[in-house]
Amino acid sequence: xxxxEEIKQAKFKTNKEKALVxxxxxxxxxxxxxxxxxxxYGISSQQYNVLRILRGQHPKPASIKLITERxxxxxxxxxxxxxxxxxxxxxxxxxxxxxxxxxxxxxxxxGLELVEKSIEENNKSMEVINLSEEESxxxxxxxxxxxx
Amino acid sequence: xxxxEEIKQAKFKTNKEKALVxxxxxxxxxxxxxxxxxxxYGISSQQYNVLRILRGQHPKPASIKLITERxxxxxxxxxxxxxxxxxxxxxxxxxxxxxxxxxxxxxxxxGLELVEKSIEENNKSMEVINLSEEESxxxxxxxxxxxx
DNA sequence: AAATAATACATGTATATACATTAAATGTCA
DNA sequence: TGACATTTAATGTATATACATGTATTATTT
Numbered sequence: 001x002x003x004x005e006e007i008k009q010a011k012f013k014t015n016k017e018k019a020l021v022x023x024x025x026x027x028x029x030x031x032x033x034x035x036x037x038x039x040x041y042g043i044s045s046q047q048y049n050v051l052r053i054l055r056g057q058h059p060k061p062a063s064i065k066l067i068t069e070r071x072x073x074x075x076x077x078x079x080x081x082x083x084x085x086x087x088x089x090x091x092x093x094x095x096x097x098x099x100x101x102x103x104x105x106x107x108x109x110x111g112l113e114l115v116e117k118s119i120e121e122n123n124k125s126m127e128v129i130n131l132s133e134e135e136s137x138x139x140x141x142x143x144x145x146x147x148x
Numbered sequence: 149x150x151x152x153e154e155i156k157q158a159k160f161k162t163n164k165e166k167a168l169v170x171x172x173x174x175x176x177x178x179x180x181x182x183x184x185x186x187x188x189y190g191i192s193s194q195q196y197n198v199l200r201i202l203r204g205q206h207p208k209p210a211s212i213k214l215i216t217e218r219x220x221x222x223x224x225x226x227x228x229x230x231x232x233x234x235x236x237x238x239x240x241x242x243x244x245x246x247x248x249x250x251x252x253x254x255x256x257x258x259g260l261e262l263v264e265k266s267i268e269e270n271n272k273s274m275e276v277i278n279l280s281e282e283e284s285x286x287x288x289x290x291x292x293x294x295x296x
Numbered sequence: 297a298a299a300t301a302a303t304a305c306a307t308g309t310a311t312a313t314a315c316a317t318t319a320a321a322t323g324t325c326a
Numbered sequence: 327t328g329a330c331a332t333t334t335a336a337t338g339t340a341t342a343t344a345c346a347t348g349t350a351t352t353a354t355t356t
Contacts (some may be wrong), residue, residue, distance in 0.1 A: 137166075
C-alpha cells in the first residue's frame, strides 16, 4: 500500500517530504515485525543488535565504547543493555587488564546459539520482503546519500 | 558516509540485508536530528505527529482512533499523547455527542501556531538533505514495495 | 610530581514505549 | 428485550529511551 493510503494523507508538498515520512513509517512497520521475533527469544531489538556486534567480534572482546559506536541507535545505553544480557547469561563481562576503565564484553555460548537461531529466523521472515538485489542496492545508496 | 563505514561492518550477506540495516540506521539518524528541533518547542516527535494530524483535520475534530490510524508509529498511545498536549494547551478535548465512547480532539490556536512554526523550521532543516525530487520518488516507491 | 583534562563507563531521572487489561458505550441477534 | 460481542478510550505495568551527572582511571600539561 502506498504511504498516502497507509496514513491517509492525500498528498505531500514535495517528494522529499514524502520520502522522509515514508522512511519513518516503514521503520516502525519493520520494527514491529522484528519485535515479535525478538520477543519470542526474550530480548529487545537493541539487545539483539548488541549480540550481533559481539558475534562479529567473537572471540575477541568488545568494549562498551566499541558497541556504542557500532550500534544502529547511538542513543542506546550499551552499558545497561549489557547488564540485561548478562542477567540472561547471554554475555560475559570482564575487567580489561590493559585499561581498567574499560570492560571486556564477550558473547557466551548460549548467546551465540540464540543469535544464530534468531538470524536464521530473521532471514526467513525477510524473504517476504519484495525487493530485488538491484533495488536494495538503489535504496541503500539513496539512504547513504540522504545522510550527506 | 556509507553504511558499512558508519557501523564498521565490512560487508553484508545480501543487498537486501544491507538495505534493511541502512533503513534502521538512517531512521535513528533522522530521528535524532528531529528530536533536537521538537525539544526546542517542548514536544516529542510523537506529539508533533499528533499535532500535524489534528492540523490536517482542522477545523474538524479527530477521535483517538483516527489519530492512531494515521500515526507513523501505530504502537504509540494516542490517548496519553493527547493528555500531554492538553496539559500544554495545544489541543482541546470534548465529549463526542454522537458516540459517547469517542472523544473529539481539536488543535488549539496555540497548537496551530506551534505546529506552523515547527513545520517551517523542519522544512528549513530538510534543505540540507541531498536528495532530488526524482530520487525521493524512487526511494518512496521502493519503501512502499518493501512493505508488500 | 601535582594539577588539570579527557576518557570510559555507570547511574539517576523523567518521560516514552509496548503491551495487557479494564470500563463504558454501542451493536447484534436470538 | 436481554445476553453477548464489539468498539473506543483510558489505565496499569514493566521496560526502554534520552539525556544529564557522577566516578574511577588514564593522559597531558606545567
